[in-house]
Amino acid sequence: MRPFIHVNCAMSADGKIAGVDRKQISISSEEDKARVKNLRKKYDAILVGVGTIISDNPHLTVKGLDYDSNPVRIVLDPDGRTPDDALVLDDQAPTIMVTTKNCTKEWDCEETIRSDDKINLTKIMEELAEEMGIENILIEGGGETIASFFKEKLVDKYTVFVGGLIIGGRTAPTPADGEGWVAEKGIKLSLEDSEVLGNGVLLTFEPSYD
Template structure:
């Protein structure tokens, strides 16, 4: 039992999620931003890694939505690295922090803490807990590259949508949608293209993984 997992991200036309040093870059068109806002309204939860929280300090909320209307925010953080002033720790939406058994960090009373085993967080176990104990039926994984790669490696992605924006970012250290340790080579993860749609100065590609 696991929630339906949609990976949704935006990359440049040269396949980068952000700039060198993980500097945030505006990639989505206005049309794509409207799409993402509407998408968030239909999902129970949004998940990111602590790398994204440190790099971008996102709210992970819907503009003008109440606490109850916002999806649950989930952050993977095994070492308690979320900065105390991070926006994901504010009171605008329910927040879950997924950590491991060894982490002793106290994030305060605003958050629910889930343990994903010892050492590296076991995503399969975590998704089971999210579905069974917290009633999360569907979720968007928004990034970054390390987290998306882990979801693919564990064959947990049900749909992958990527907005390809009309810009180049460049940089050999710039993150991509499937970073990690390169397990993809040589076979890769096969994807079946479901749709391609022009959204302003870019295109939204939606795929179903074929594991």
């Protein structure tokens, strides 16, 4: 058994999730920000990769919720690059760091899971569900992390807000980065819904894997 996995992100009209300097750019409309706030409340956990922690230093909490009501925050960090003063480690919500056995870094957080030499996503997801009762996870980025979940066929729902701006730059991150994989057909998505949210559109897809 593994959690239901929903990937949510915001990209520009030219398909970028940040600028070439990898710094955060405001892409979401006010309506989309309100949607994301409500979405976070519905999930047991919010997950990001360490690249997002280093670039954006997000809190990953819902304003107004206390420690016990906020979703659990999960960070994939195989080499222990998350600094001790990262906001994701503050006392506003529980945090689970996912790293490898080779990483000796200790964090002041609820739980540290040490995977094998490489992070085995499927195994970690099963552990989160079976041992920690996490039934659903919202993945908020970045591109490397999202790609790794798609590659392992673990994404059940994909929502992307396409905002009214062009960011540009061939090295600017996109929703599914990483090394890529040779795929004749790519991963097929069926469009479930589309909704105008201010100066952009929210697209809801359901992936299907062969």
